[in-house]
Amino acid sequence: MSIVVTAATGALGRLVVEDLLERVPADQVAVVVRDEAKAADLAARGIEVRVADYDDRAALARAFEPGDRVLLISGNEIGRRVAQHTAVIDAAKAAGVAQLAYTGILGGPEADFELAAEHTTTEQAVLDSGLPYTFLRNGWYHENYTRELPTVLGHGAVVGSAGEGRVASAARADYAAAAAVVLTGEGHLNRIYELSGDAAWSLGEYAAEVSALSGKEIAYAEVAPDEHLRILTGAGVPEGFAAIIVDVDAAIERGRLAGTSGDLARLIGRPTTPVTEAIGAALA
Incomplete structure (x- = not known):
């Protein structure tokens, strides 16, 4: 075994x-x-x-x-x-x-x-x-956003169509730790865990944090979904994947990635990694 x-x-x-x-x-x-x-x-x-x-x-x-x-x-x-x-x-x-x-x-x-x-x-x-x-x-990984920081810093903006929707993201390492726990521990069979970060944030708040930590003025540029799609495809993102990104932002606006059940922190036995920490590490 x-x-x-x-x-x-x-x-x-x-x-x-x-x-x-x-x-x-x-x-x-x-x-x-x-x-x-x-x-x-x-x-x-x-x-x-x-x-x-x-x-x-x-x-x-x-x-x-x-x-x-x-x-x-x-x-x-x-x-x-x-x-x-x-x-x-x-x-x-x-x-x-x-x-x-x-x-x-x-x-x-x-x-x-x-x-x-x-x-x-x-x-x-x-x-x-x-x-x-x-x-x-x-839930969503911090890295889904922090990997785009060079582009964000280059354009001075976080571009999205998620409105005031919130994302309860966590670090990829947090999700990995949860997987290791359920594979090595007992009491996890036939169980469902809703895994997400301890706190949810909006793209506007994310932009403000990037601005504060980078020392550069970064705004959140809210655009309509069709404009968001045009921007992504214009930047070279394949149309099919660009459509998925826009669809995810619509889901964020509906609150689908904002849930904070606490399951992740309970499994790993510690608070989840704050998004501010992930931004700081990506900027270092």
Whole structure:
């Protein structure tokens, strides 16, 4: 039996693995990766590397073993994720894993925006499988915003169409720590966790904080959704993904990413990372 992390060389996966290694010996951890070479550093630390792609059912059939506790990190190929996730679920069921944890999205079925639809369908597929599950419904990452700081600083503005809507984001490392907790602890089977930051903020407040910490005047430029779409595509964002970003802002305006259940802080045993800390680190 191993604790198995899929997509383990991705941004979230690597953080989960690091947190796991603080809790259990390396020989109790396995990773599923597409590119074995990218996991060479993990293998060197005593972690078992299993090679499989979400699109390769034959390889996935060899990726899990009876009794494994598996973290299915959602894929990033929007529009293809249901088929990919279903392949993982089928392989996990065939192997007889003891737990299938899944990184979904805050709100579950109540998240009524396009990006959430594949997560909702995946959760239902997990339920239909009959596997013991843990749903980690992750809210927004601070990094979704802080990675755009060079552009924000260059233009002197945070551009969006979310109105006064609020985002209860947390650091990616906070969500990774929660995953490690449910994979190594007891009492988490057949549980749903609504994970988000301790405090919610608006894009206007975010812009003000960036301004204060950078020493540059940064405004929040509220634009209409169609104008937001035009700005994004004009900056080179593919139209399909730009439409998703605009749709998420509309969801933020409706309050869909503002929930502060406290589940994340309770799981990790500490307050979540404040967005101000994330901004400061990104600016350093």
